[in-house]
Amino acid sequence: QKEVEQDPGPLSVPEGAIVSLNCTYSNSAFQYFMWYRQYSRKGPELLMYTYSSGNKEDGRFTAQVDKSSKYISLFIRDSQPSDSATYLCAMKGTGANNLFFGTGTRLTVIP
Amino acid sequence: DAGITQSPRHKVTETGTPVTLRCHQTENHRYMYWYRQDPGHGLRLIHYSYGVKDTDKGEVSDGYSVSRSKTEDFLLTLESATSSQTSVYFCAIRALGDRGNEQFFGPGTRLTVL
Numbered sequence: 475q476k477e478v479e480q481d482p483g484p485l486s487v488p489e490g491a492i493v494s495l496n497c498t499y500s501n502s503a504f505q506y507f508m509w510y511r512q513y514s515r516k517g518p519e520l521l522m523y524t525y526s527s528g529n530k531e532d533g534r535f536t537a538q539v540d541k542s543s544k545y546i547s548l549f550i551r552d553s554q555p556s557d558s559a560t561y562l563c564a565m566k567g568t569g570a571n572n573l574f575f576g577t578g579t580r581l582t583v584i585p
Numbered sequence: 586d587a588g589i590t591q592s593p594r595h596k597v598t599e600t601g602t603p604v605t606l607r608c609h610q611t612e613n614h615r616y617m618y619w620y621r622q623d624p625g626h627g628l629r630l631i632h633y634s635y636g637v638k639d640t641d642k643g644e645v646s647d648g649y650s651v652s653r654s655k656t657e658d659f660l661l662t663l664e665s666a667t668s669s670q671t672s673v674y675f676c677a678i679r680a681l682g683d684r685g686n687e688q689f690f691g692p693g694t695r696l697t698v699l
Contacts, residue, residue, distance in 0.1 A: 480627075506686040517675055517690035518628070525686075562627065566686065571635070572618070572643055573688055577627040 480576025493550040497563035504565040589691035597697045604663040608676030616679035617659040621672040666698045
């Protein structure tokens with residue numbers, strides 16, 4: 475079993491839709507949770523960072539962490555064609571040096 | 586972009602040849618990482634460094650070595666490249682201070698081993 479599971483998609487939505495992206499994990503030691511956006515043939519770009527459980531909002535993006543269910547989500551409101559990319563979840567434990575990544579979900583927002 | 590550059594950006598080589606990839610950063614970050622990205626596997630850690638001459642193995646370190654002789658450069662070497670090492674390689678740095686759990690990535694090197 476992988477430490478982090480993420481549905482690879484692809485996910486295709488019309489412009490303006492609300493997008494929900496999710497990851498599950500198995501390691502209860504994970505405390506720090508991140509979402510990266512990766513455009514084709516580019517490096518991952520850090521989008522959202524949260525610590526422990528709860529919600530964090532940044533513009534059209536909201537990250538949620540439910541540690542009791544070992545489940546994290548990224549919501550994108552009013553999705554735009556420029557949001558078309560692969561979204562990677564990542565997480566780590568306290569004191570750990572490396573991140574554990576999901577395989578990524580490919581999102582296409584259709585104008 | 587956290588001041589990270591990678592070179593070369595693309596390379597095609599033959600099985601059995603040595604290959605060295607370079608990661609260069611300009612912001613004096615202590616921690617640097619090498620990942621590879623493959624379809625169905627996501628990003629996996631190869632090696633990381635926590636200071637000059639201080640390195641450690643990651644999840645997929647077999648067939649790779651690293652060196653860090655100065656803060657700004659972290660080199661990844663494939664001593665004898667194999668087709669299974671065809672991948673996209675990303676360098677990352679760990680942010681400083683209270684953002685110390687965040688990692689920022691370079692643009693990547695696309696390596697093809699024939």
